[in-house]
Amino acid sequence: MTKKINVGIKGAAGYTGGETLRLLLNHPHVDVTFLESRSQSGKPVTSVHTDLVGETDLTFSTDFNKPIDVLFLCLSHGESKNLLAKAHFPSTTRIIDLGNDFRLGDTASGREFVYGLPELQRDKIKTAKNIANPGCFATTIQLGLLPLAKAGLLKEVHTTGITGSTGAGQKLQETTHFSWRANNISAYKALTHQHLGEINQTLKSLQPTFSEDVNFIPWRGDFARGIFVTSILESNLSLEEANELYKEFYASHPFTHVSDEIIDLKQVVNTNKCLIHLEKVGKKLVIHSITDNLLKGASGQAIQNMNLMWV
Amino acid sequence: MTKKINVGIKGAAGYTGGETLRLLLNHPHVDVTFLESRSQSGKPVTSVHTDLVGETDLTFSTDFNKPIDVLFLCLSHGESKNLLAKAHFPSTTRIIDLGNDFRLGDTASGREFVYGLPELQRDKIKTAKNIANPGCFATTIQLGLLPLAKAGLLKEVHTTGITGSTGAGQKLQETTHFSWRANNISAYKALTHQHLGEINQTLKSLQPTFSEDVNFIPWRGDFARGIFVTSILESNLSLEEANELYKEFYASHPFTHVSDEIIDLKQVVNTNKCLIHLEKVGKKLVIHSITDNLLKGASGQAIQNMNLMWV
Amino acid sequence: MTKKINVGIKGAAGYTGGETLRLLLNHPHVDVTFLESRSQSGKPVTSVHTDLVGETDLTFSTDFNKPIDVLFLCLSHGESKNLLAKAHFPSTTRIIDLGNDFRLGDTASGREFVYGLPELQRDKIKTAKNIANPGCFATTIQLGLLPLAKAGLLKEVHTTGITGSTGAGQKLQETTHFSWRANNISAYKALTHQHLGEINQTLKSLQPTFSEDVNFIPWRGDFARGIFVTSILESNLSLEEANELYKEFYASHPFTHVSDEIIDLKQVVNTNKCLIHLEKVGKKLVIHSITDNLLKGASGQAIQNMNLMWV
Amino acid sequence: MTKKINVGIKGAAGYTGGETLRLLLNHPHVDVTFLESRSQSGKPVTSVHTDLVGETDLTFSTDFNKPIDVLFLCLSHGESKNLLAKAHFPSTTRIIDLGNDFRLGDTASGREFVYGLPELQRDKIKTAKNIANPGCFATTIQLGLLPLAKAGLLKEVHTTGITGSTGAGQKLQETTHFSWRANNISAYKALTHQHLGEINQTLKSLQPTFSEDVNFIPWRGDFARGIFVTSILESNLSLEEANELYKEFYASHPFTHVSDEIIDLKQVVNTNKCLIHLEKVGKKLVIHSITDNLLKGASGQAIQNMNLMWV
Secondary structure, three states, X not given: OOOOEEEEEEOOOOHHHHHHHHHHHOOOOEEEEEEEOOOOOOOEHHHOOHHHOOOOOOEOEOOOOOOOOEEEEOOOOOHHHHHHHHOOOOOOOEEEEOOOOOOOOOOEOOEOOEEOOHHHHHXXXXXXXXXXXXXXXXXXXXXXXXXXXXOOOOOOEEEEEEEOHHHHOOOOOHHHEHHHHOOOOEEOOOOOOOOHHHXXXXXXXXXXXXXXXXXXXXXEOOOOOOEEEEEEEEXXXXXXXXXHHHHHHHOOOOOXXXXXXXXXXXXXXXXXXXXXXXXXXXXXXXXXXXXXXXOOOOHHHXXXXXXXXXX | OOOOEEEEEEOOOOHHHHHHHHHHHOOOOEEEEEEEOOOOOOOEXXXXXXXXXXXXXXXXXXXXXXXXXXXXXXXXXXXXHHHHHHOOOOOOOEEEEOOOOOOOOOOEOOEOOEEOOHHHHHHHHHXXXXXXXXXXXXXXXXXXXXXXXXXXXXXXXXXXEEEOHHHHOOOOOHHHEHHHHOOOOEEOOOOOOOOHHHHXXXXXXXXXXXXXXXXXXXXEOXXXXXXXXXXXXXXXXXXXXXXXXXXXXXOOOOOEEEOOOOXXXXXXXXXXXXXXXXXXXXXXXXXXXXXXXXXXXXXXXHHHHHHHHHO | XXXXXXXXXXOOOOHXXXXXXXXXXXXXXXXXXXXXXXXXXXXXXXXXXXXXOOOOOOEOEOOOOOOOOEEEEOOOOOHHHHHHHHOOOOOOOEEEEOOOXXXXXXXXXXXXXXXXXXXXXXXXXXXOOEEEOOOHHHHHHHHHHHHHHHOOOOOOXXXXXXXXXXHHOOOOOHHHEHHHHOOOOEEOXXXXXXXXXXHHHHHHHHOXXXXXXXXXXXXXXXXXXXXXXXXXXXXXXXXXHHHHHHHHHXXXXXXXXXXXXXXXXXXXXXXXXXXXXXXXXXXXXXEEEEEOOOOOOOXXXXXXXXXXXXX | OOOOXXXXXXXXXXXXXXXXXXXXXXXXXXXXXXXXXXXXXXXXXXXXXXXXXXXXOOEOEOOOOOOOOEEEEOOOOOHHHHHHHHOOOOOOOEEEEOOOOOOOOOOEOOEOOEXXXXXXXXXXXXXXXXXXXXXXXXXXXXXXXXXXXXXXXXXXXXXXXXXXXXXXXXXXXXXXXXXXXXXXXXXOOOOOOOOHHHHHHHHHHHOOOOOOOEEEEEEXXXXXXXXXXXXXXXXXXOHXXXXXXXXXXXXXXXXXXXXXXXXXXXXXXXXXXXXXXXXXXXXXXXEEEEEOOOOOOOHHHHHHHHHHHHO
């Protein structure tokens, strides 16, 4: 590949913006054209993403109407749709939206978005014009269930997931105040988490008869990065059959691995991997799946999608 | 009360031994007669329980055959039964076993043990000669389910619980190595945790027809103290009915409270409390329950039981 | 003591207010008359200090003009002086100010304040009308140096101290955002920390010839509670002489102990203790001192001062 | 570069072995020939370095006598010297020792070692046959002092440093037990840390008249990775002069940066960077320097040295 991919980030001062930038700066085939941020315009990016000191002299700007190949939208939920309703980008600019505006089939300015979970639909991503990047919990839960849904074996699922504080973003909140969150655990949005929409959409696309619930309990963890999920459901598969099903499903996917050994969250933190471990006890199949919420759960998967579009 | 209660601890150098001692030293009606430890005999207790510096001059000894009113057994699982098979204590000495040897009805040297969960059977505890103190996960899970079982409303339950590292004791292990456990989450003993025995025993005693599973997934947390549990089951109760049921059940129990507000683990750490919070979504009842694993889950409940026996 | 001490807290919704309340609720000789908070008036205190659920039915109010024996001021720095310039309290009401307004000899409405470090001047505290409660770093550093200053042996000191996040209070700030502070260390106010004023005032009162610097580097720690300080200076004392000096100095002080063993922060967290450990290497004396910033460094010491006034 | 560098690691199952391997697997010009470990021989490396699942199929072996270009010694202190006294490696094999056996000029089997601090002596490293890789605290402290020593401006220094638990290695110890270390701070080896030897050797090589002490107090931190150091000394330099001195010194060194903004540890964790920030208060110059103890303080610097030898 000789010509570089020119990219821009809108909303570059937040956590997913910074993480996307960190990956792009180290990408051998990418040139970063602009880093848009209303709140930080004019400042060096290293004043916000201080871990990048020594790696870049770029500054934030409010200008984002430069010709680029890929635009990453790292905005609050709802803002991407507003932006596309107002701003007009050349049809040759591909958009990767890290928010949740287009994950359920919505369009804007005639742009259609492909749901960017490579393990679900890599071929569609390769030819997509626009990508709706999956949510972090949604990615981790789906990767734990895709092979079963594909095989039509999904039943009612009970899922608990715990997430790092970076999932709540950069905004100061009581639930991200250090004195409160350190050594603390809490539950939120029990059975009503917004990612259930995209999870159910995927599962029903693979197993149209699936009409049961994914009963999802999210917890806030006392750590900064990572998601640990355990799902449990009834299954007639033996452990061997389940492992075979999963390993075959993920054989060609470089970032998702089925581990015969028990897994722990730090195996995937700071990587784009998803690890899965299965257990069978009586009639119940237990599925543990883990990711880094900012990488495979956000920015890493966004770059993975970009790479797939440019292969 | 004029005469002090004379107490001894066997296995006083471990975490539950130290926590029990800390409470006893501050108990207005207790004299500590001996602190037995094979490994630390002859050493000041402050050399092991260093947080007690300035509070006691006691030393560990191997002698535990002094006349006392209450003997706390803070031993590894299995050791209490071995001890009682060999050593003979006066029948006037009451025994509170913090291990799991006598929770399922086993006896030793003719001693019968009452399961020491005050919210389940306070009156039996008051007249008990010997107490089998409940396990930490078992306490937290049961307190979340007792009112339903008492009302005969229990159905299949899905429970996830996360525990602090002190639950694994003082012994150096890979899963309690700081570099591994910091910022890490992992699952263990999925659906097979040893506390399921005492949990099911209790639930079936209250609701004899209950034959479903308590599907319990334990997680290791990256914090030192506390247990957070979320249980979920189908229920026809409205949220109001459920809250009324729980509040009535716990009205006379000073350490267990039903909170109308969401709860977080640190509310109970370093206390003997259990807090419970209920949610209802569709047909599902969600029950969050939290304790400090070393207090309400072990030493605190042991002292609570002693207090009940001496009222 | 038959008659209860009637107390009130102004600024009861913050961290030191809550910690003071927690101690007062468990104090056998105290009745809490009011809990003033502008921001939380009308709400139950358990809605803010959620760890007190089940322990109190008190609510916050804006009224603080009720007759009381002791008023605890738990306000932002500067607010106590403003308050006393406007509000008039009966001369029989003793005031304990946890802020830094009166530590350096300032007065308000004719009220003089005694600097409330019991290990420095217990007798003055016993007869004081008003107390200026010391700062958290100031307490920990001074307790490490008092015996040397008393003996006239102080020379230039180099001190590094690390503090838990609760020292920065309840207000949401970038440096107390969990995603930033977890696993992070940073320095601030190098050589210019505001506690140096009260530290130098004390040291010079004991050793008037002391004109060297206490070179104090404060660090922010990635934990919620506690202060660890190491001070180093040249000394002709042998280790034995130094230990003798320190142990004699603190012999009658129940909360400050000189440990022959190395110390670690968690020995004092959740207690009102200060532990000190000395080392001698070549000509240098090394002094480690530790406290809980919210207890011996704030609310605990405030209650200690109240107790001394009422003995 | 067409021909790959063939490398082997002896002691590949420990923390520095694993971290070195992780970097080598992602190095575009390296082939890993063997991974020696006595304790783990025959096992897949992913069973020990579980974060590498999906990245390598290599197994540990006891064989390390294969022809290679670079041998990394990731052994306990003292073992490298023992090894070289017994085993004979071709003179064409360059050795990078991550232990402390050869940092002070010792030789073995006629091999001389160049102290591998690139910011001190990059040119010597480029032509070295063998490298003694600096210690983690030694690296961080020296990088904070090199420009002053080079300019002959060093005076007595007071240094405090805090380190992550990975600095203590993989071995289970009481001071790395999670229940002890979480939220805890402690001091150790005050003024006697073993890295003072290499620190003083470097400083005196640059400023031969320097005969004062580097008074170094090491602390154990409650985090896994990183070192934060603050050094303080008298200086006649203004802040501007000091910054100019430091920036000029490090201008050509890609991993060490002088920041005009305050710095915090997480800026460098998971990178090979050292960041430095200067402050001037009165006559005192304050120097903060930070690294990741496993990268710039160990494995990262080892790879940096290898790269310099192969440029």
